Amino acid sequence: MAMPTRATVKQRNGEEFEWTGTLRESLYILECNNSGVTVGSKCSKVSVENCRDTKVTLNYGNITSYLEIINCHNCEVTLADGVTIATVTVDGARGVTLRVSNCQEQLEKIWWHNVSKLYVDRGDELGLFLLDKIPDNNEITKFQHVCKVKPDNTFSKEPVIRVNGYPITE
Numbered sequence: 001m002a003m004p005t006r007a008t009v010k011q012r013n014g015e016e017f018e019w020t021g022t023l024r025e026s027l028y029i030l031e032c033n034n035s036g037v038t039v040g041s042k043c044s045k046v047s048v049e050n051c052r053d054t055k056v057t058l059n060y061g062n063i064t065s066y067l068e069i070i071n072c073h074n075c076e077v078t079l080a081d082g083v084t085i086a087t088v089t090v091d092g093a094r095g096v097t098l099r100v101s102n103c104q105e106q107l108e109k110i111w112w113h114n115v116s117k118l119y120v121d122r123g124d125e126l127g128l129f130l131l132d133k134i135p136d137n138n139e140i141t142k143f144q145h146v147c148k149v150k151p152d153n154t155f156s157k158e159p160v161i162r163v164n165g166y167p168i169t170e
Contacts, residue, residue: 009037012054029056051075058083069093079106090115097121103149110155113144120155 005025009017012035019027019039026045029037034053039046045066048056057078058067067085069077071092078099079085083106090096090112100106101123112118147155 007043012037029054048072048075048077069096072096087111090118093118099123103155104151107149109146109148111144111146 006028007019007021007026008028008030009019009032010028010030012032014034016036017038019037020041021027021043022041025043026047027039027043029046029048030050032051032054035051036055036057038057038059040059045068046056046058047068047070048054049068049070049072051072053074054072055076055078057080059080065086066089067077067087068089068091069075070090073093074095075093076097076099079101081101085106086108088098088107088110090110092114093112094115095117096115097119098110099121103120103122107120110118110120150156
């Protein structure tokens, strides 16, 4: 019997929920409001989309490659000790906080586009780090940014833009 490659947690409102499936690939958390979702099983990708005022906790060892946060407002994602993610992508989001206990060991890079108020709470004396202050004009859609964690737990931040103004992910 083949394992499923996708599972969805959808439209949770004011609930605390723990997902403990047996998934090998992707978990989609969609349209949750004022909820708490704990991901307690292994999966290689987690997508959080169209959620508001929602907290997502990724528990030990459950994700290794990709986390995406799309069109979310006032959401928080916490990486428990031991959870490592190669790439975090945030797009079209407002007021997102990513909580980690050790940036250097848990994150490789964060890509973002069309985002305001993206914070990384490093859980150390360096505290909360605002990755970007987005202007209130059309400049918000022209740039995609990437940051990489440096050895001192700070970030390098680089805008990525093509000559014609369209963002790229290359």
